[in-house]
Amino acid sequence: MKKFTIASVAIMAAAAALPAHAEISDDVVKIGILNDQSGVYADFGGVWSFEAAKMAVEDFGGTVQGKPVEVITADHQNKPDVAANIARQWYDQDQVDAIMELTTSSVALAVQGISKEKKKIDIVTGAATTALTGEQCSPYGFHWAYDTHALAVGTGGALVNNGGDSWFFLTADYAFGYSLEEQTGNFVKESGGTVSGSVRHPLGTNDYSSFLLQAQASGAKVIGLANAGLDTANAIKQASEFGIVQSGQRLAALLFTLAEVHGLGAKASQGLTLTEGFYWDRNDETREFGKRFFDRTGRMPNMIQAGTYSAVLQYLKAIDKTGTDETEAVAKALHEMPVNDVFANNGKVGANGRMIYDMYLMEVKSPEQMTGDWDYYNILDTVPGNKAFIDPAESGCSLASK
Numbered sequence: 001m002k003k004f005t006i007a008s009v010a011i012m013a014a015a016a017a018l019p020a021h022a023e024i025s026d027d028v029v030k031i032g033i034l035n036d037q038s039g040v041y042a043d044f045g046g047v048w049s050f051e052a053a054k055m056a057v058e059d060f061g062g063t064v065q066g067k068p069v070e071v072i073t074a075d076h077q078n079k080p081d082v083a084a085n086i087a088r089q090w091y092d093q094d095q096v097d098a099i100m101e102l103t104t105s106s107v108a109l110a111v112q113g114i115s116k117e118k119k120k121i122d123i124v125t126g127a128a129t130t131a132l133t134g135e136q137c138s139p140y141g142f143h144w145a146y147d148t149h150a151l152a153v154g155t156g157g158a159l160v161n162n163g164g165d166s167w168f169f170l171t172a173d174y175a176f177g178y179s180l181e182e183q184t185g186n187f188v189k190e191s192g193g194t195v196s197g198s199v200r201h202p203l204g205t206n207d208y209s210s211f212l213l214q215a216q217a218s219g220a221k222v223i224g225l226a227n228a229g230l231d232t233a234n235a236i237k238q239a240s241e242f243g244i245v246q247s248g249q250r251l252a253a254l255l256f257t258l259a260e261v262h263g264l265g266a267k268a269s270q271g272l273t274l275t276e277g278f279y280w281d282r283n284d285e286t287r288e289f290g291k292r293f294f295d296r297t298g299r300m301p302n303m304i305q306a307g308t309y310s311a312v313l314q315y316l317k318a319i320d321k322t323g324t325d326e327t328e329a330v331a332k333a334l335h336e337m338p339v340n341d342v343f344a345n346n347g348k349v350g351a352n353g354r355m356i357y358d359m360y361l362m363e364v365k366s367p368e369q370m371t372g373d374w375d376y377y378n379i380l381d382t383v384p385g386n387k388a389f390i391d392p393a394e395s396g397c398s399l400a401s402k
Helices: 002-017 046-060 080-092 105-118 148-161 175-190 209-217 229-241 258-264 284-297 303-322 327-336
Strands: 029-035 067-075 098-101 121-124 141-143 166-172 194-201 222-226 250-253 273-276 359-364 377-383
Touching (some): 029 046, 029 080, 029 303, 046 067, 046 098, 046 284, 046 303, 067 080, 080 105, 098 303, 105 121, 121 303, 121 327, 148 175, 148 250, 148 359, 166 175, 194 209, 222 229, 229 258, 250 273
Parallel strands (some): 098 121, 166 222
Antiparallel strands (some): 273 359, 359 377
């Protein structure tokens, strides 16, 4: 009996040391990419983020801990209630383990709240509000690509330092726009500039004439476009028709990515200063990734799409490290593991869920400077991660308070 007991203990100890294949729930890891695929942000992330997520799974090998990985997607139409219904169905009925991308701040906040309630992982790459890692942070929520603070430090700081010391904001009328205006305005004032006012426009509006006339009448040196996607592109087009730049005012595209530059065109975009966390032509590694992405999509990735690739890859690495897709264990691993991939070098996740990595200040080249398709940016400066993002201890997140 004694020998049997010792043998049993040895077998159990050996079993405990084996990879925990049985710890993968439902024998499959299922990731949901939830974003706008038909509205103003369809190019911003859209189906291209879904492709980036699938690339990450393929590059990881298609399985984790011996179990298959499945990626599904849906269009939330930029509506928090639609997104919330999809998230609940995914979690309650479809056994989705994590939801990612989540373009539109109001949507991301709603889904992060549900994910916290359900104790599920969410990783945001498409939304900007710092509330995700501030007062509405979650032990299971992560913010991966960019946020309004990083955009304010990058684009706002560059323009104030170059004489753009008076601002008027044209702001999208929802959480993202408010946050971007507030963060940039605070940074402008801290840097010695002034903010003379702002005007808010509905998401997806087609006529910016009255808003632009107010901005023009303000006399501010810089009109800050606290919006994104087609809203920013349409505002820039109509500003050109009003001769705003020609009259001496500058446009600051506070959230503008490679996808929107391509859609607007080189001529209309030239000279814009913007901040992104990824550029396909930065080094050999990013160029190789960009080529593979282009071969399957016909376009180069922006920071949302490359960030989604990174988020999915890191999530799978965390599952592989822990041997389980159990939320608490995976969240702990995500907080502890450095991020080293094509998107981020030596990135680290703070206690508030914010992934901290370097951002890049870009200027859109003139058509004469461009050597080919998608050759849009000159990299003006690197914004170190500890400058771009709020110190987790000062973010307002209860999980990271000093």
